[in-house]
Amino acid sequence: MPRTTPAAIAPATTAAATTAPAAITPDIRLVATDMDGTLLDGEGRIPDGLWPRLELLRERGIAFAPASGRQYATLARQFARAGAEALSEMVFIAENGTYVVRDGRELSSAPLDRRTVVDVVRTARGLAAGGADLGVVVCGKRSAYIERRDDAFRSEAATYYAALETVDDVLAPVDEVLKIALYDFQSGERNTAPALRAFAESHQVVVSGQHWVDVLRKDADKGTALRALQRELGVTPAQTMAFGDYLNDLQLLDAADWSYAMAGAHPEIRRRARHEAPAHTDAGVLQVLDRVLGLEG
Known part of the structure; x- marks a missing residue:
């Protein structure tokens, strides 16, 4: 064509x-x-x-x-x-x-295994502790979960997740996790995606927008x-x-x-x-x- x-x-x-x-x-x-x-x-x-x-x-x-x-x-x-x-x-x-x-x-x-969820969330927390301006959304079948509470991040998350819960620990809710989404206030492609390179061998690390990077199963x-x-x-x-x-x-x-x-x-x-x-x-x-x-x- x-x-x-x-x-x-x-x-x-x-x-x-x-x-x-x-x-x-x-x-x-x-x-x-x-x-x-x-x-x-x-x-x-x-x-x-x-x-x-x-x-x-x-x-x-x-x-x-x-x-x-x-x-x-x-x-x-x-x-x-x-x-x-x-x-x-x-x-x-x-x-x-x-x-x-x-x-x-x-x-x-195509839910993620628990080990991957824990490892990605902990990696993201480490990036944030090191100065990266990012937030994590753990995307379950029942709801999405965030632990970062500032209005700027909550507003971005709420745009894409109608069912959204703010919790003390995104690893605590019992739900099947479909993907983990990370919002980088600067550039997902330049900053967050390279920082998640270790997961790319076994999973997909997908740049889904200027600021968003998703981690999901390799076959999904x-x-x-x-x-x-x-x-x-x-x-x-x-x-x-x-x-x-x-x-x-x-x-x-x-x-x-x-x-x-x-x-x-x-x-x-x-x-x-x-x-x-x-x-x-x-x-x-x-x-x-x-x-x-x-x-x-």
Whole structure:
């Protein structure tokens, strides 16, 4: 497939986007999209234009799957406006692929072993004691847990974790831990990720944003989750469309023939994707859906 640039896709608000689909509409059966920097707008909100398009996707039998580092409870809250029936048909690939839920039912999960959880948390505490400005979120199935209490960190954590508990010790709660997320107020890629290099041999250390670094199982990522979902639904990569912007989206894009890097995405994402979509601030995902699938918002 040739690489598609933003200039080749008419804005979603123009007649060209709503009346002139691609010459041959592909047989897409599954759309998976990252959230931050991809689907969400510049204010971190789901674009209003998505809601009518979700209904059109449902009418065509196309499954829609948000694929995010965000918590399942957060994603379910964000998409509540779609209504109970639509929510029951959506699939949520949460916690960077370590937790996949459909209609409130777990399809798959990939919890960390206790030893890894303890070692990563203690390493993070050591970095903070040495002067690093970072906080730790232990992400369980039931809730996420933090022990750093200042407003700046709590605000960042609350953005991504709707079910969030502040505890004295993040190692104390009894819960299955899906991943450990570390928020570096300076740069996750430059500072925290290299400091966690010792874990990279046995686990994944994923830079999931400018400030976030996640530690998860070696066999867990958005792409693995998407491939399992494809098998569950009887969908092929050729029938799958995926959108992403950052390093935790690499495997997600690899699992879809119709892979799109958002304008302004991380350079490695742009190299790996087969197509390019307009920026998330310009509703790029919606523009592509309109152009390729002939949707009308």
